[in-house]
Amino acid sequence: MAIPVPVEPNSLIEEYRHGFHESEDHYAFKSGKGLTREIVERISAMKSEPAWMTAFRLRGLALFEKKPMPDWGDTALLNEIDFADIHYFVRSTDHQGLSWDDVPPEIKRTFDRLGIPEAERKFLSGVSAQYESEVVYHSVREDLAREGVIFCDMDTALREHPEIVQKYLSTVIPIGDNKFAALNSAVWSGGSFVYVPPGVEVKTPLQAYFRINTENMGQFERTLIIADKGSKVHYIEGCTAPKFSTASLHSAVVELIALEGASIRYTTIQNWYRNIFNLVTKRAVAYKNATVEWVDGNIGSRLTMKYPAIYLMGEGARGEILSMAFAGEGQHQDAGAKVIHVAPHTTSVVTNKAVSAHGGKTTYRGLVEVHAGAIGAKTRVKCDALIMDAQSSSDTKPTMRVDEQRSTVEHEASVSKIGEEQLFYAMSRGLSEADATALIVNGFFDFFVKELPMEYAVELNRLVKLEMEGSVG
Amino acid sequence: MAQHLVARVEDVPPGTTKRVQIAERPPILLCNVKGTVYAIEDVCTHDGGALDQGELEDCTIMCPRHGAFFDVRTGAALTLPAVTPVRTFSVHIENGEIRLET
Numbered sequence: 276m277a278i279p280v281p282v283e284p285n286s287l288i289e290e291y292r293h294g295f296h297e298s299e300d301h302y303a304f305k306s307g308k309g310l311t312r313e314i315v316e317r318i319s320a321m322k323s324e325p326a327w328m329t330a331f332r333l334r335g336l337a338l339f340e341k342k343p344m345p346d347w348g349d350t351a352l353l354n355e356i357d358f359a360d361i362h363y364f365v366r367s368t369d370h371q372g373l374s375w376d377d378v379p380p381e382i383k384r385t386f387d388r389l390g391i392p393e394a395e396r397k398f399l400s401g402v403s404a405q406y407e408s409e410v411v412y413h414s415v416r417e418d419l420a421r422e423g424v425i426f427c428d429m430d431t432a433l434r435e436h437p438e439i440v441q442k443y444l445s446t447v448i449p450i451g452d453n454k455f456a457a458l459n460s461a462v463w464s465g466g467s468f469v470y471v472p473p474g475v476e477v478k479t480p481l482q483a484y485f486r487i488n489t490e491n492m493g494q495f496e497r498t499l500i501i502a503d504k505g506s507k508v509h510y511i512e513g514c515t516a517p518k519f520s521t522a523s524l525h526s527a528v529v530e531l532i533a534l535e536g537a538s539i540r541y542t543t544i545q546n547w548y549r550n551i552f553n554l555v556t557k558r559a560v561a562y563k564n565a566t567v568e569w570v571d572g573n574i575g576s577r578l579t580m581k582y583p584a585i586y587l588m589g590e591g592a593r594g595e596i597l598s599m600a601f602a603g604e605g606q607h608q609d610a611g612a613k614v615i616h617v618a619p620h621t622t623s624v625v626t627n628k629a630v631s632a633h634g635g636k637t638t639y640r641g642l643v644e645v646h647a648g649a650i651g652a653k654t655r656v657k658c659d660a661l662i663m664d665a666q667s668s669s670d671t672k673p674t675m676r677v678d679e680q681r682s683t684v685e686h687e688a689s690v691s692k693i694g695e696e697q698l699f700y701a702m703s704r705g706l707s708e709a710d711a712t713a714l715i716v717n718g719f720f721d722f723f724v725k726e727l728p729m730e731y732a733v734e735l736n737r738l739v740k741l742e743m744e745g746s747v748g
Numbered sequence: 749m750a751q752h753l754v755a756r757v758e759d760v761p762p763g764t765t766k767r768v769q770i771a772e773r774p775p776i777l778l779c780n781v782k783g784t785v786y787a788i789e790d791v792c793t794h795d796g797g798a799l800d801q802g803e804l805e806d807c808t809i810m811c812p813r814h815g816a817f818f819d820v821r822t823g824a825a826l827t828l829p830a831v832t833p834v835r836t837f838s839v840h841i842e843n844g845e846i847r848l849e850t
Contacts, residue, residue: 446826449810449814450810451810456815558829560828586828586829646831646832
């Protein structure tokens with residue numbers, strides 16, 4: 276029998292170790308608060324963009340102004356966002372560092388503390404570090420560049436590879452997809468661009484790191500990854516922000532395109548500080564025999580609304596979405612997954628696990644569609660929620676639309692409280708109650724952690740353990 | 749094949765659209781692209797809603813809800829979230845009268 280585990284008030288004792296803040300005195304540019312046509316035109320002019328991109332941005336602005344706020348989800352929290360109180364573009368430095376020594380010292384200090392240079396030396400094919408609105412450091416391994424792999428920030432891609440950008444940008448997530456995608460289209464800055472040529476396999480991950488350092492700032496990166504026929508790539512991103520008393524907004528757009536036989540894995544560990552609104556649109560398209568995997572971890576932010584999607588457009592395409600969410604005090608993790616089976620013999624697996632503690636709230640919001648003609652499509656959805664105390668809650672809102680009878684759709688969901696017997700057993704082996712709880716929660720997230728590179732797995736286990744300290748009375 | 753009189757050319761100036769109805773069928777959207785009139789079913793293939801409040805720019809129309817673009821000449825879905833084409837109809841213009849073939 277499971278019983279509610281009592282919780283002490285104000286028992287959230289984790290020290291958010293990414294919460295430090297650096298001075299903004301040396302910044303090259305910071306836009307005034309609020310969003311106007313002048314600001315959008317100024318961003319475009321400062322980046323010396325072609326006319327089509329300025330028009331794209333202005334169309335985004337018009338649509339953002341026209342579209343209503345979502346009338347679903349956590350509307351009370353969403354309506355706390357004051358769009359007039361946000362800096363939409365902050366340029367921390369005038370130039371991008373190609374070597375670590377070129378990066379301004381206060382920014383370098385931030386990334387040193389976050390362990391980026393060390394991680395790069397150890398196991399990465401390339402690194403991109405975005406500070407405020409733009410990428411300040413970037414490197415890609417020479418052997419990959421020689422093979423034709425392009426890994427750069429989106430601003431550079433627009434200058435150096437305009438033909439590829441124009442061909443694919445906003446074909447997966449159009450400007451008017453939703454209010455926040457329109458906002459991103461108007462003021463986007465930074466983000467990653469990856470192109471992997473046919474047949475090339477990038478064996479170690481490419482990594483991007485996103486850091487917000489300014490209070491009341493909006494970060495609007497735009498990422499576009501194209502894996503050409505038969506190629507393979509793994510991209511990882513991490514996100515953090517300082518502790519501030521007022522909210523900042525992160526609203527990214529991420530588009531993945533896996534051409535025939537290609538494979539893309541996209542791993543996110545989102546650990547924003549708990550004042551960040553994280554409203555992100557992520558969508559992928561997989562053509563014939565291609566594979567797309569989203570590995571999506573949500574630990575930080577005040578409100579996250581994020582539903583990574585995969586459109587299985589070609590026969591034999593495969594999609595997998597693995598996600599975990601942890602919601603602590605004052606947090607709402609509204610996350611999920613969308614899989615659209617358009618072509619025959621497409622397969623997908625969605626696995627979601629969510630833990631809520633200290634009054635936190637998790638929502639799983641998912642969509643599975645099987646279009647007529649997607650004969651032999653198979654999909655399996657499994658979502659489990661663990662509720663740690665009586666103040667916390669969890670909702671599961673799956674939607675299934677199946678228009679093809681010759682397909683297989685499975686759905687499984689569970690909601691449970693942490694088991695008294697499990698705790699008792701672990702404690703009888705000599706563990707403290709906190710350690711026993713952390714062990715059980717880590718076991719719950721194990722499916723996810725084992726998909727991460729070692730450094731990330733260790734960090735995630737540590738974070739979960741910290742979150743669990745003090746969660747039992 | 750039947751022809752139906754649905755509007756006059758001056759009802760749909762270049763760059764605009766007009767929603768018309770033939771009997772009990774789903775509504776049809778006339779789109780004037782630089783003087784040439786095209787006709788598509790007024791239904792977004794993504795969510796089943798109408799396209800008539802969407803923006804027509806050159807030969808593309810954008811769904812007002814989720815932003816999918818369609819080519820009004822061929823009906824092709826140019827961007828997600830739409831994946832299937834919208835139905836098109838043949839347009840005949842005589843003496844300023846727009847007739848559709850169904």
